[in-house]
Amino acid sequence: MADGQQTSFSHDPVMRDEIVDVFAEVPPGTILDATLGGGGHSEALLEARDDVDVIGLDRDPEALHAATQRLGHFGRRFRTTMRRFDDIDEGLAEHGVEALSGAIFDLGVSSHQLDEGSRGFSYRNDGPLDMRMGPDANWTADDVVNGYDVRHLADIIRRYGEERFASRIANAIVAARPIETTNQLAEVVVAAIPAPARRTGGHPAKRTFQAIRIEVNGELEALPTAIDKAIDRVVPGGRVAVLSYHSGEDRIVKQRMMAAANQCECPPELPCVCGAVQTVRIVRKVAKKPSAAEMERNRRSTSARMRVAERIVEDS
Ligand SMILES: C[S@@+](CC[C@H](N)C(=O)[O-])C[C@H]1O[C@@H](n2cnc3c(N)ncnc32)[C@H](O)[C@@H]1O
Structure with a gap:
């Protein structure tokens, strides 16, 4: 693993404008960027909303270093934590934050990770057989x-x-x-x-x-827990948005959001007796894709699918 001292980090944030729209009306407070990468989505959100701050989480020290350089001028509005995204609870505790206005997950690897031969992800640039996103793998x-x-x-x-x-x-x-x-x-x-x-x-x-x-x-193992924990932390009106890039990921995202939208386990033909409470509403029934123009401009966006859930009730 490199020492994290490099400063060039190229990654074009996928569906940047759509992500800004998703969080345009969430309550003021803290948004968790659970896949900080180069900080493109965090930057867009910090610029769009001066009443929110961002905690950027990533397991990759190079990403945290690059994003901290890029977003340092936001001062206390931007903070980071290095860990896996299923450790959300520990990441928020590190910053004394309990409730979130929103959370974003932009899954998979960044262009920087993919292109940097020494990381071992690239089938074009030679490197060792590594492929670890972070030292915790x-x-x-x-x-x-x-x-x-x-x-x-x-x-x-x-x-x-x-x-x-x-x-x-x-x-x-x-x-x-x-x-x-x-x-x-x-x-x-x-x-x-x-x-x-x-x-x-x-x-x-x-x-x-x-x-x-x-x-x-272990990308798919961490995902269900991470989504469930993010949904639990979001305040009413707050949102969780997930960008996934292949069908295995998208299936898990859809399933966890649907589970939170309809947690009743009673037979559908009978009235609910289990007392389950619906905690989110699904903002769009069908996953949103990038625009044709974005897919043309950024080939890596073509497989992206965005799903969004909005928190509707408080835990009692
Ligand atoms: C697609 S990139 C995010 C790019 C970012 N949205 C931007 O605009 O620059 C995904 C990032 O998530 C991180 N990541 C992926 N899975 C993770 C996990 N389970 N825990 C923590 N970070 C993860 C990767 O290290 C990578 O930096």
């Missing part, structure tokens, strides 16, 4: 690529990468061990995919790299 891409058995490897490539050639790729990886760099891994993956299929759907190694990254960082 328990293992690296090397452990997955060179250590998992072929069935386990195929399973994560299929599930987290939605890759139809997962078995072929997993077999090719195992046959090529030891694999030491991201370029070597990318070459093995590309060679395992039939030539006609390599020509469609972006870089042929993209889905496999995404799958390994999700596995290394």
Whole structure:
């Protein structure tokens, strides 16, 4: 992991204007940016609302360093915490904050993480097989690529990468061990995919790299708890917005928001006797996508889906 001293950090915040709109009318107070990255969304919110402050959370020290430099001029209105986003409670306690006006999650990796070869996420820029978002991750891409058995490897490539050639790729990886760099891994993956299929759907190694990254960082495991905790912390009228980038993430987001919107567990044909209270309303039934212009300008935004829930009642 680099020492966090670099200052250039490029990441174009996805659906920036839409995020500003989502939080335009939440009550004054604190908004948690649970995936601070380069601080693009935090900056937009701090500029748009002078009656809110932001706590920026990230597990990546490089992101925290870059965002602190960028947003330092907001003074006490911008504070940070370095941890995983399912540790929201500890992050808020660090700053003596209990209730939130809102929370935003912009899932996955930043362009900086993806492009910086030394982080090991890139199938274009060579680097070590690392892929850890932060020092808290328990293992690296090397452990997955060179250590998992072929069935386990195929399973994560299929599930987290939605890759139809997962078995072929997993077999090719195992046959090529030891694999030491991201370029070597990318070459093995590309060679395992039939030539006609390599020509469609972006870089042929993209889905496999995404799958390994999700596995290394336990990305899907942390998400349900994090969303539930954020919903619990938000005041009436406050909102939780989540930008996800693949169907596995979006399914979890939708499920957690729907659970909070209708927590009654009674059979639907009978009147409610369980006393469940609906805590949020879903702001849009269908996830919102970036505009055509944004997708054209920023290719990395194309898979984004935004879901928003608004808190409607106070806990008794
Ligand atoms: C897509 S980037 C966010 C970009 C940011 N919205 C901006 O405008 O610059 C996602 C960030 O979330 C962080 N991240 C992802 N999963 C995390 C988790 N479970 N806990 C803490 N941070 C996480 C990553 O390290 C990365 O910096």
